[in-house]
Amino acid sequence: MQLIGDSIELSNYIYPRISPDGTRLALDDRNPERDVWIWNFATETRTRFSVGEGGGAYPTWTPDGGRIAYDGSDGTFWRAANNTGSSECILDENVNPYFFSPSGTEIVFRGADNNIGMISVAGSSQSLITGSLLSMPPPSSENANSSRSSKARK
DSSP, rough: OOOOOSSSSSEEEEEEOOOTSSSSSEEEOOTTOEEEEEEEETTTOOOOOOOOSSEEEEEEEESSSSSSEEEEETEEEEEETTOOOEEEEEEEOEEEEEEOOSSSSSEEEOOOOGOEEEEEEEEOOEEEEEEOGGGGGGOEEEEHHHHHHHHHOO
């Protein structure tokens, strides 16, 4: 087994995300520039992915591996994973993209105040479906017990 650290320039990498085909690794580099880098396992090369949007964080692959979404300094972007073309803004807010739906048409993210949301990136429709899953109070043990008791009595 060879560790990536044996070949790659050392930096403050976090949030590694492997491509769907297993050939590349997207790395969130928490250096002062906040770069996203792509590590190619076959060629053992590192390529800067996020340029011109003030860096990037939380890289996330589409299911087909064709695009990577990331949090830029002034919004959430995506661009071709082969590093061609320009980045497109998919949301005018800074959020942490976590994963795409299996179809690749929606992306789940964590936003401000730890809210969980999902946006559609299909076509020109970009709807924001927000939720407050993390800010909901946990069920109390008293409520859970009374709920179980009432079900048992029925």
